[in-house]
Amino acid sequence: MLNIKALPQSFYLEGDVVDISKKLLGKIIVTDIDAETTISRIVETEAYNGSMDKACHAYPNRKTPRTEVMFKEGGRSYVYLCYGIHYLFNIVTNKENEPNAVLIRAVEPLRGLDIMENRRKIHNRINLTNGPGKLAGALGITRNLNDITLYDSNSSIWLGVEEGGGQDLEIIQTTRVGVDYAEEDALLCWRFYIKDNPYVSRK
């Protein structure tokens, strides 16, 4: 059995959102929803910074009912509905009133594969979680999971590290996906993924 230790809230507060996006690669997501547990490993992330990044929903420090959770202290979830169809899962970072978040774009399934397949109605392991909308579906993430504390292993969704899980990941840094509307900020290389990992989106 995997031995997973919750990341402390301090993990989400130290450094800027771009650094934290990189450090989130290889970390573990546990969901416990409808009495079903899934465990997966983050393989692709993107950083969003509401103070200066036109791609961020909270730009320029725009506080609305939807973005409000991004203004809270780091270590909480930000889940929103995209295109009226898919939920996207983000991790809020940094201090209160610094509206930053990391979009989780792809994970590698580790446990609960059967549950993920049932939720997604497919039996293709690669296509189960290799996109932000896909992984939300597989892990059981909906708007109900907005504003959840991710540093508490009693939460229905939380993040951890695998004990003895070696790091030394080869990381690729590139431009973000689907943010052409952000003008010059679309050029920022704020997308990170684990090199050669088969579960990364848009191979």
Next chain:
DNA sequence: CGAGCGATTCGC
């Protein structure tokens, strides 16, 4: 109060 628009995915 309503028009317009997505940090996407899937199927044709």
Next chain:
DNA sequence: CGAATCGCTCGG
């Protein structure tokens, strides 16, 4: 390449 599909945002 276009449809699906609806909450959110902003303008009037």
